[in-house]
Amino acid sequence: MSEAAGAADGLPPLRSVVERDGLLARKSLGQHFLFDLNLTRRIALAAGDLSAGTVIEVGPGPGGLTRALLSAGAAEVVAIERDPRFTPALEEIAAHRPGRLRIVMADALEVDIAAIGTAPRRVVANLPYNVGTKLLIGWLANPAEFASLTLMLQKEVVERIVAAPGSDAYGRLSVAAQWRWQARRLFDVPPSAFVPPPQVVSAIVGLVPRSAPLAPADPAWLERVVAAAFGQRRKMLRSALRALGVDPMPRLTLAGIDPQSRAETQPIEAFCALARAYADLATVPRAAP
Secondary structure (H helix, E strand, O other), X not given: OOOHHHHHHOOOOHHHHHHHOOOOOOHHHOOOEEOOHHHHHHHHHHOOOOOOOEEEEEOOOOOHHHHHHHHOOOOOEEEEEOOHHHHHHHHHHHHHOOOOEEEEEOOXXXXXXXXXXXOOEEEEXXXXXXXXXXXXXXXXXXXXXXXXEEEEEEHHHHHHHHOOOOOOOOOHHHHHHHOOEEEEXXXXXXXXXXXXXXXXOEEXXXXXXXXXXXXOOOHHHHHHHHHHHHHOOOOOHHHHXXXXXXXXXXXXXXXXXXXXXXXXXXXXXXXXXXXXXXXXOOOOOXXXX
């Protein structure tokens, strides 16, 4: 775990900051500290040009990635942290980079991220494991509000985000992400990069909003259809979709989908067609029990 780059930004090495302030990672908050500043620099560079707009970081902890973002040229970083123990470390960084770091002490789940700072907004974060997926799903629903998301999550979550039809990882999260975003797995991060080391491998995913969704669909209907289809993913669609309470056969026919196929084999465009079919036939009588 190299901290050789720590002196380059004129601040104390991150490990010494943690020891000085008596900061221990709290498992209840999903905290794992990144001490390797070469790695945090790599994450910051993966986010692209940060010289305009606002970079939003969730869960900065003692500020390893925060420092890398500022060193990479971020015009403004807004760091959202719920744990007040990290306030002195973050304030030290803010004082060293006047006018470029704003600290928001709050629970990110309760913050309207899209209202923070100025466009283009980019989220770059090592997300806490216990809330990472929940935060991501909320952001995925608002692609117009962000220029990009560069996120560290559990490797298995990233695999689900980027999974293609036909793979075991393909599911609801794959559809939610790829319908309106271009998703790319960038690189993996081993447990040894963290203190304390987590039980799982992490990975960095990059998401950029598409200029238009892969296919038209009402978001609410698409979510309902996908949830039902993957809720019983080993069943044929003609059976799994009965969870929606209406006869799926007319909808499958209208969408041009084989009733005997399974959810994991269908591309996102097929689910969009199915969502449109359900919306178009919403007044058809309910299926017999």
